[in-house]
Amino acid sequence: MKFLIYRYNPETDDKPRMQPYELPDDCGAVMLLDALLLLRRQDETLGFRRSCREGVCGSDGMNINGRNGLACVVRIRDLRQPIAVRPLPGLPVIRDLIVDLTPFFAQYRAVKPWLINHDPEPEIERLQGPEERDRLNGYYECILCACCTSACPSFWWNPERFLGPAALLQAWRFITDSRDQATGDRLDDLEDPYKLFRCHTIMNCADVCPKGLSPTTAINAIRDALAKRVL
Amino acid sequence: MTGIARRRFDCLVIGAGGAGLRAALQLAQAEVSVAVISKVYPTRSHTVAAQGGINAALGNVRPDNWHWHMYDTVKGGDYLGDQDAIEYMCRAAPRLVVELEHYGVPFTRLENGRIYQRPFGGQSQNFGGEQAARTCAAADRTGHALLHSLYQQNLRAKTHFFDECFVLDLLVDQEGYVLGAFALEIETGEPIVFEAKATLLATGGSARLYRTTTNALINTGDGMAMVLRAGLPLEDMEFVQFHPTGIAGIGILISEGVRGEGGYLVNSRGERFMERYAPKALDLASRDVVSRAIYTEVKEGRGCGPNKDHVLLKLDHLGPEIIKSRLPGIRESAMIFAQVDPIEGPIPVYPTAHYTMGGIPTDRFGRVVAPVRHGPEEAVPGLYAVGECACVSVHGANRLGGNSLLDIVVFGRAAANHILEHLGEYRYHRPLPTGAAEPALARLERWAQSGPGESVDEVREALRLAMEQYCGVFRTQDVLEEGIRQVEALVQRMERARLKDQSKVFNTARVEALELENLMEIALATVYSAAARKESRGAHSRLDYPKRDDVGWLKHTLYYRDERRIDFKPVRTKPMTVDAFPPRERTY
Numbered sequence: 001m002k003f004l005i006y007r008y009n010p011e012t013d014d015k016p017r018m019q020p021y022e023l024p025d026d027c028g029a030v031m032l033l034d035a036l037l038l039l040r041r042q043d044e045t046l047g048f049r050r051s052c053r054e055g056v057c058g059s060d061g062m063n064i065n066g067r068n069g070l071a072c073v074v075r076i077r078d079l080r081q082p083i084a085v086r087p088l089p090g091l092p093v094i095r096d097l098i099v100d101l102t103p104f105f106a107q108y109r110a111v112k113p114w115l116i117n118h119d120p121e122p123e124i125e126r127l128q129g130p131e132e133r134d135r136l137n138g139y140y141e142c143i144l145c146a147c148c149t150s151a152c153p154s155f156w157w158n159p160e161r162f163l164g165p166a167a168l169l170q171a172w173r174f175i176t177d178s179r180d181q182a183t184g185d186r187l188d189d190l191e192d193p194y195k196l197f198r199c200h201t202i203m204n205c206a207d208v209c210p211k212g213l214s215p216t217t218a219i220n221a222i223r224d225a226l227a228k229r230v231l
Numbered sequence: 232m233t234g235i236a237r238r239r240f241d242c243l244v245i246g247a248g249g250a251g252l253r254a255a256l257q258l259a260q261a262e263v264s265v266a267v268i269s270k271v272y273p274t275r276s277h278t279v280a281a282q283g284g285i286n287a288a289l290g291n292v293r294p295d296n297w298h299w300h301m302y303d304t305v306k307g308g309d310y311l312g313d314q315d316a317i318e319y320m321c322r323a324a325p326r327l328v329v330e331l332e333h334y335g336v337p338f339t340r341l342e343n344g345r346i347y348q349r350p351f352g353g354q355s356q357n358f359g360g361e362q363a364a365r366t367c368a369a370a371d372r373t374g375h376a377l378l379h380s381l382y383q384q385n386l387r388a389k390t391h392f393f394d395e396c397f398v399l400d401l402l403v404d405q406e407g408y409v410l411g412a413f414a415l416e417i418e419t420g421e422p423i424v425f426e427a428k429a430t431l432l433a434t435g436g437s438a439r440l441y442r443t444t445t446n447a448l449i450n451t452g453d454g455m456a457m458v459l460r461a462g463l464p465l466e467d468m469e470f471v472q473f474h475p476t477g478i479a480g481i482g483i484l485i486s487e488g489v490r491g492e493g494g495y496l497v498n499s500r501g502e503r504f505m506e507r508y509a510p511k512a513l514d515l516a517s518r519d520v521v522s523r524a525i526y527t528e529v530k531e532g533r534g535c536g537p538n539k540d541h542v543l544l545k546l547d548h549l550g551p552e553i554i555k556s557r558l559p560g561i562r563e564s565a566m567i568f569a570q571v572d573p574i575e576g577p578i579p580v581y582p583t584a585h586y587t588m589g590g591i592p593t594d595r596f597g598r599v600v601a602p603v604r605h606g607p608e609e610a611v612p613g614l615y616a617v618g619e620c621a622c623v624s625v626h627g628a629n630r631l632g633g634n635s636l637l638d639i640v641v642f643g644r645a646a647a648n649h650i651l652e653h654l655g656e657y658r659y660h661r662p663l664p665t666g667a668a669e670p671a672l673a674r675l676e677r678w679a680q681s682g683p684g685e686s687v688d689e690v691r692e693a694l695r696l697a698m699e700q701y702c703g704v705f706r707t708q709d710v711l712e713e714g715i716r717q718v719e720a721l722v723q724r725m726e727r728a729r730l731k732d733q734s735k736v737f738n739t740a741r742v743e744a745l746e747l748e749n750l751m752e753i754a755l756a757t758v759y760s761a762a763a764r765k766e767s768r769g770a771h772s773r774l775d776y777p778k779r780d781d782v783g784w785l786k787h788t789l790y791y792r793d794e795r796r797i798d799f800k801p802v803r804t805k806p807m808t809v810d811a812f813p814p815r816e817r818t819y
Contacts, residue, residue, distance in 0.1 A: 011736055041688045042742075044686070045734070050448055051447045051449045053483075054280065054564060057459070058274065058275065059272075087312050094736065096737075114334075116336060124345070132340075133337065140369075143274070143279070144272075172333075177335070177336070212483065
């Protein structure tokens with residue numbers, strides 16, 4: 001198997017380069033992460049993040065043959081060779097495949113991603129019917145891997161002001177939660193020409209989400225909620 | 232230490248999984264200055280991978296009572312658990328699960344709006360009667376839902392986070408006070424000294440010790456190893472839980488929730504073989520029982536597949552609706568990693584290393600305790616531990632599914648409350664003696680040696696293979712002693728290991744070398760403790776000592792790094808307020 005991997009170490013490199021690597025076809029790697037771990041055995045300077053290796057923690061988001069995804073759940077046999085692996089686009093590169101996620105998590109924090117409820121806490125759980133709970137499906141499962149946001153051209157153009165698909169998906173997760181009482185404030189915060197409305201429904205986010213979620217659907221739902229508020 | 236950055240907080244929380252985040256939240260809400268240091272972003276912590284749920288006797292689905300939960304936990308742990316801590320946990324459970332719901336955890340719901348609960352292994356009503364339904368679930372992503380909600384609440388409470396910061400060692404003074412920790416900022420490669428009046432370890436388990444494991448690549452027992460290097464013991468390290476249902480060959484977890492929803496195991500003859508091993512509880516027997524049953528089926532030639540090396544977990548009879556609504560993550564994992572859609576066919580499974588029952592000895596207040604000077608359980612001043620890295624011991628010799636998520640929130644909160652008391656008594660930081668960071672600096676220096684040498688990666692893989700072969704599901708004295716020889720030889724090999732990558736910025740090779748040093752300490756603790764315990768109890772199954780021996784061995788092991796010394800301390804068989812559950816034969 002042949003690979004071309006983005007390499008950049010700020011201590012030694014003036015500019016990034018694509019480095020070729022090779023593994024025997026019978027090396028046993030099924031997922032791209034298996035292969036990267038074997039390559040690191042050859043070359044321990046190759047930097048990338050990884051943790052759960054089963055698609056639930058979001059550490060190993062990267063750009064694989066031009067498409068964002070998690071290395072641990074992308075099968076090598078589905079990829080055209082040489083497999084080109086680059087860091088997630090649109091975020092500052094720290095080293096090799098490792099990007100600076102500070103802007104991404106800042107966007108997350110900006111939507112106040114926590115349940116807000118001002119009532120006195122009941123002794124038992126706050127009741128929520130199965131249909132109300134089902135409204136969270138497709139939103140609460142986000143693993144914050146940044147594949148969606150870093151695939152979004154609107155984010156590339158306005159990283160400072162557009163919140164990006166991941167944060168907006170989180171915003172809707174709380175707006176639509178029957179237990180949350182801050183809907184009005186949340187919508188006020190999002191009613192802004194940039195934060196929300198820079199989404200041009202290109203749908204890269206939904207296309208690349210490794211969990212099969214659709215941030216676009218969340219963004220449209222927020223738009224609808226804002227529109228209904230005006231009517 | 233001149234030139235090293237120093238940060239000061241009232242309290243330091245090392246590790247940002249459920250236990251660390253629950254503790255940090257309590258501290259931040261009390262307006263204490265608290266820093267959470269984590270070697271990964273908090274949402275990458277291994278809590279995220281917990282699937283099935285969290286136990287609490289809410290009684291939302293079938294009648295339940297915390298006292299029954301307590302009985303099951305004591306029995307499940309093969310009577311090695313400390314009953315005061317178990318009582319504390321089971322009594323606190325309903326309140327703390329409700330609190331999690333208030334924090335925003337999106338639990339699956341019943342028609343009446345209350346939290347959905349599913350049956351899990353080892354659960355009973357009325358002290359050993361009918362199957363209970365005690366596990367509160369958010370589909371099969373309970374850990375993910377819980378971890379994210381706790382992280383979100385910490386963001387709201389403005390907890391200080393030091394993400395991607397690797398802690399090397401504790402800072403301890405002459406009198407044994409723990410005064411903080413020495414860490415490395417991974418992105419810059421710069422060291423930082425964190426000073427704190429109280430330090431809480433919440434660094435998780437160490438099942439990366441085994442070749443086949445459900446654990447994330449980051450589960451390398453860092454906190455436990457720091458404690459060993461500080462001269463303190465680890466407790467009950469011989470008890471490593473093998474989860475019965477990892478995807479065959481790769482170990483990825485298939486939740487016990489599958490069996491809770493009605494899934495069952497079959498061998499190559501299509502038999503539901505659990506009938507032979509646990510006639511009453513069947514597939515919902517305790518995990519140690521089911522793991523041994525699977526291992527035995529395969530060993531006796533009734534395994535499935537071309538190599539007859541696994542059994543099958545069948546759930547297609549549950550129907551697509553149940554699978555899609557309650558086990559969507561499992562379906563996804565099975566399709567990706569086993570190339571099976573469980574709606575249509577069974578999942579190939581085999582036991583896989585899963586949970587570290589032993590760990591840093593603590594009491595039910597989360598204080599780290601050790602036999603120093605006067606008694607067997609004297610608190611180490613300024614040091615706390617919670618979660619999988621700790622051994623309170625609520626899980627005893629075997630953990631019941633759904634009790635680990637509970638353990639982390641109950642004792643995360645309890646430790647934080649005790650830290651608040653401690654902070655009331657210790658108003659000022661004690662002076663950090665010069666040289667407190669020397670051991671940690673020496674560790675960094677050691678990896679700065681360049682030149683030819685072994686690769687860290689090869690030593691690590693040799694260690695994981697040795698542990699699998701010589702300290703697995705079934706054990707004997709000969710095998711364990713060979714395990715000791717092998718691990719000791721690897722310790723020697725490790726001294727010759729060198730790093731080729733000497734760069735500063737985000738040097739993952741250096742982090743992995745430091746992690747392997749930690750794993751090596753844990754491996755020693757595990758094999759030495761296992762060779763010492765000459766009986767079968769819970770997850771520790773000795774073919775040469777097949778019976779449980781309560782006269783000789785109803786006690787905790789303590790392993791010390793120096794001289795590989797083994798010591799013992801009594802089990803706390805007396806609960807807080809109720810009658811004790813005396814040891815009885817365990818049948819399911």
